[in-house]
Amino acid sequence: MTTYDANGITLERVREYVWEIPQEGDMRVPARVLASEALLEQIEDDKTLEQIKNTTHLPGITDHAICMPDGHQGYGFPVGGVGALDAENGCISPGAVGYDINCGVRMMRTNLTYDEVQGHEEELVDSLFANVPSGLGGGGIVEAGVDTVDEILARGVDWALENGHAVEDDLLHCEDEGMREGADPDKVSQKAKDRGKNQIGSLGSGNHFLEVQRVTDVFDGEVGEAYGLSEDQIVVLIHCGSRGLGHQTCNDYLRKIEQQHEGLLNQLPDAELAAAPAGSQLAEDYYAAMNAAINFAWVNRQLIMHRTRQVFERVFDRSWEEMDMHLLYDVAHNIAKKETHTVGEDGEERELYVHRKGATRAFPAGHPEVPKAYRDVGQPVIIPGSMGAGSYVLRGGENSMDLTFGSTAHGAGRLMSRTQAKNEFWGGDVQQDLEEQNQIYVKAQSGATVAEEAPGVYKDVDEVVRVSDALGIGDKVARTFPVCNIKG
Amino acid sequence: MGFELRDHTADVAVAATGDSLEAVFEATADGLAAASCDEIPPETGERFSLTVTAERREALLFDYLGELIYLRDVRAELPVDNRVASIDAPADESDADAEATAWSLEASARGVPLAAVDAREVKAVTYSEMRLESVADGWEAYVVFDV
Numbered sequence: 001m002t003t004y005d006a007n008g009i010t011l012e013r014v015r016e017y018v019w020e021i022p023q024e025g026d027m028r029v030p031a032r033v034l035a036s037e038a039l040l041e042q043i044e045d046d047k048t049l050e051q052i053k054n055t056t057h058l059p060g061i062t063d064h065a066i067c068m069p070d071g072h073q074g075y076g077f078p079v080g081g082v083g084a085l086d087a088e089n090g091c092i093s094p095g096a097v098g099y100d101i102n103c104g105v106r107m108m109r110t111n112l113t114y115d116e117v118q119g120h121e122e123e124l125v126d127s128l129f130a131n132v133p134s135g136l137g138g139g140g141i142v143e144a145g146v147d148t149v150d151e152i153l154a155r156g157v158d159w160a161l162e163n164g165h166a167v168e169d170d171l172l173h174c175e176d177e178g179m180r181e182g183a184d185p186d187k188v189s190q191k192a193k194d195r196g197k198n199q200i201g202s203l204g205s206g207n208h209f210l211e212v213q214r215v216t217d218v219f220d221g222e223v224g225e226a227y228g229l230s231e232d233q234i235v236v237l238i239h240c241g242s243r244g245l246g247h248q249t250c251n252d253y254l255r256k257i258e259q260q261h262e263g264l265l266n267q268l269p270d271a272e273l274a275a276a277p278a279g280s281q282l283a284e285d286y287y288a289a290m291n292a293a294i295n296f297a298w299v300n301r302q303l304i305m306h307r308t309r310q311v312f313e314r315v316f317d318r319s320w321e322e323m324d325m326h327l328l329y330d331v332a333h334n335i336a337k338k339e340t341h342t343v344g345e346d347g348e349e350r351e352l353y354v355h356r357k358g359a360t361r362a363f364p365a366g367h368p369e370v371p372k373a374y375r376d377v378g379q380p381v382i383i384p385g386s387m388g389a390g391s392y393v394l395r396g397g398e399n400s401m402d403l404t405f406g407s408t409a410h411g412a413g414r415l416m417s418r419t420q421a422k423n424e425f426w427g428g429d430v431q432q433d434l435e436e437q438n439q440i441y442v443k444a445q446s447g448a449t450v451a452e453e454a455p456g457v458y459k460d461v462d463e464v465v466r467v468s469d470a471l472g473i474g475d476k477v478a479r480t481f482p483v484c485n486i487k488g
Numbered sequence: 489m490g491f492e493l494r495d496h497t498a499d500v501a502v503a504a505t506g507d508s509l510e511a512v513f514e515a516t517a518d519g520l521a522a523a524s525c526d527e528i529p530p531e532t533g534e535r536f537s538l539t540v541t542a543e544r545r546e547a548l549l550f551d552y553l554g555e556l557i558y559l560r561d562v563r564a565e566l567p568v569d570n571r572v573a574s575i576d577a578p579a580d581e582s583d584a585d586a587e588a589t590a591w592s593l594e595a596s597a598r599g600v601p602l603a604a605v606d607a608r609e610v611k612a613v614t615y616s617e618m619r620l621e622s623v624a625d626g627w628e629a630y631v632v633f634d635v
Binding site for chain 1 (some may be wrong): 493494495496497498499500524526543547554557558560561562564566577591601602603606607608609611612613614615616617618632634635
């Protein structure tokens with residue numbers, strides 16, 4: 001048997017790109033890592049493998065805890081972690097979703113070509129930066145009272161439609177049509193609502209961004225056509241989450257779990273994996289609050305997208321409808337969802353809380369939860385790269401249900417710490433190099449953020465996507481390259 | 489005595505020391521401010537007070553840092569120059585006259601308007617790898633923040 005020794009943790013090769021950490025001690029199941037040896041080398045020295053092992057201690061974890069090809073060290077769960085926990089006898093873990101509930105990405109198509117945008121890049125980046133709130137304390141597109149926040153939490157993008165920030169077609173191209181059932185605003189604390197009410201329609205900072213991109217490659221013509229993608233086309237990618245409302249919600253429930261389910265917490269090797277037992281009142285409350293925060297994040301991305309349409313209208317002097325600026329798809333990559341999966345050797349159907357933290361749902365063609373528009377070809381999966389590299393559009397692969405509970409990667413994955421990044425890069429140099437060498441126009445609230453998000457701090461997104469494609473969990477459809485980028 | 493920002497692949501960690509529990513809490517909070525902003529203006533902003541209670545000492549540190557993040561968002565101010573005036577332990581349960589049943593903290597900070605600084609968002613405090621330990625010459629803390 002081929003093995004890989006990663007600083008004291010031995011991984012056994014199951015097949016190409018599938019590695020297993022065997023069950024031992026208090027692990028309830030084995031852990032799996034989906035990676036090439038090149039990707040494994042990048043995580044062998046940090047805590048990624050220890051964290052995916054820790055995840056296997058969660059009650060009700062089913063088959064395997066799985067680390068995606070872009071996995072890296074996080075807190076509690078690794079980023080890139082997938083854990084399916086039995087929804088009847090297991091638990092649900094706020095830490096395994098993450099603080100930024102429904103952090104995710106959406107891509108909007110246009111019918112513009114790169115030729116039409118060239119020469120307008122500076123005007124476009126300046127106008128986007130001036131009109132899309134970003135950074136800390138930058139406000140939001142909408143300032144809301146508590147009643148409005150409650151409506152957003154309960155109804156998601158349907159609220160945006162009613163208030164002129166969306167069109168019907170937007171809902172049809174969003175996961176769950178932009179509204180989670182079972183969302184309960186009353187389960188979200190007043191503190192969370194107070195944080196969120198001035199941030200509705202804002203990017204935030206860190207690795208969140210809005211990027212205008214051009215399609216450089218279409219690898220699968222049939223699926224590309226179904227997604228409305230063609231070479232040289234301009235698209236817009238938006239990456240952000242539920243802002244302070246989501247962060248506070250996770251924080252609140254972690255503390256409640258600590259106070260009410262200390263016995264379960266004491267069984268776990270990392271307090272950040274704190275979980276509420278399935279069926280408990282707290283599990284129900286967290287699920288309802290998380291669903292509400294998911295709706296908030298969808299509205300956040302919707303407002304930013306709709307504002308982007310207005311910016312394009314001014315810059316290109318025609319209506320957004322004329323520019324065919326329609327949502328391709330919106331995917332969450334920090335989320336837990338109750339889903340039914342076939343598990344175990346006897347093929348039993350079980351309802352599971354599938355936790356995806358830094359991982360993207362990737363349901364294949366024919367799955368009933370894929371929106372009708374894409375059911376024949378599979379769910380779009382959007383994989384943002386760094387601001388100097390390409391991003392990818394994949395489709396949910398045929399093997400995803402068997403290998404990963406219908407999941408794949410969510411991005412390039414960080415390689416370098418933020419402090420090291422700031423020592424190695426200077427924001428002004430990074431901006432200048434991107435513009436002069438690659439014609440990529442970047443505008444940010446903070447030079448430090450540009451340094452922390454420099455292309456060199458990320459893994460090779462091409463290698464992450466190659467492994468996803470080779471495993472058949474997320475198949476390559478198209479590649480895009482940045483034109484201009486704004487961030488906090 | 490003070491704090492250092494430590495490497496973490498995705499997030500930011502603060503390692504802090506202090507000659508008292510109050511001092512190590514202050515240093516950790518100042519580390520949070522430093523993780524948010526490279527250049528903190530020396531005099532801008534008014535001081536404000538906060539009180540936090542929790543059932544354990546580590547939970548008090550978690551809730552104190554979480555409260556600073558919450559106040560940053562709702563006040564639109566970055567809390568800096570943190571001062572912890574007092575930390576009180578729960579009263580001994582055998583003392584029938586005692587009232588306090590939780591750890592509590594009285595603190596203050598200078599709130600620098602976010603518009604006046606080039607700050608980035610620290611999303612949350614985490615329990616991951618958290619340490620709060622008594623050592624020979626005082627206290628040590630280690631906290632990972634989600635960025």
